[in-house]
Every structure is written in structure tokens, then in C-alpha cells.
Amino acid sequence: MNQIEVYLEKEIGPDLGSRQKIEELFKNIDSNASKVIMNFEGIDFMGRSFAQEYLNRKHIATFEVIEKNMSEDIQKMFEIILKLNNRL
Structure with missing residues (x-):
């Protein structure tokens, strides 16, 4: 099993705002x-x-x-979006 860990702060920064940044990150993950x-x-x-x-x-x-080390605010944001998309 090939496992990698991505530190989002190091890869993107402390503010995750740009949709484009996460697109690039997922595209660049080792296949x-x-x-x-x-x-x-x-x-x-x-x-x-x-x-x-x-x-x-x-x-x-x-x-x-x-995911690991998510703050409560980030967890809540994911929950809101999952609820809106009926994935929860």
C-alpha cells in the first residue's frame, strides 16, 4: 500500500480559499x-x-x-456542503 501525507498548510497555505489550488493538488498526487x-x-x-x-x-x-487534524470550523463547513449535496 502506497500511502502519502499532504500537509495542506505547506502545500497551499493557512487559508484554503482557491478552488483552483485543490484541483492542482489532487492532479499532482502520485498516481x-x-x-x-x-x-x-x-x-x-x-x-x-x-x-x-x-x-x-x-x-x-x-x-x-x-483527513486529520481538522478544526471544528472545517468539519462544520464540510458537513454543511455534504448536507446541501445530500451526501451526508
Whole structure:
């Protein structure tokens, strides 16, 4: 099993706002990865468009995506979007 960990603060910065950034990140993940851990440590803000695109990319990814170190605010943002998309 090929597992990698992505530190979002290091890859994108403490403010996750751009939908384009998460598109690029998912495209650049090694195609041999079977499991990707998205580490949200140090993330201060996540915009709605970023969260929407993240969940879309996670849904169609060819690898398993696991989140860790998510703040309560980030968890709530994901829950809101999942509810709106009837995926919860």
C-alpha cells in the first residue's frame, strides 16, 4: 500500500480559499498512491468553494482520502456542503 501525507498548510497555505489550488493538488498526487492523508494542521480558514471542490475531488479520486487534524470550523463547513449535496 502506497500511502502519502499532504500537509495542506505547506502545500497551499493557512487559508484554503482557491478552488483552483485543490484541483492542482489532487492532479499532482502520485498516481501510485492508494491512500492519501490530508493533514489540516495549521489551517486557519477554508472557503466554501474550496470545500466544495475538495469534496468533489475526494469523491472521484482513485485513492482513499483521509483527513486529520481538522478544526471544528472545517468539519462544520464540510458537513454543511455534504448536507446541501445530500451526501451526508
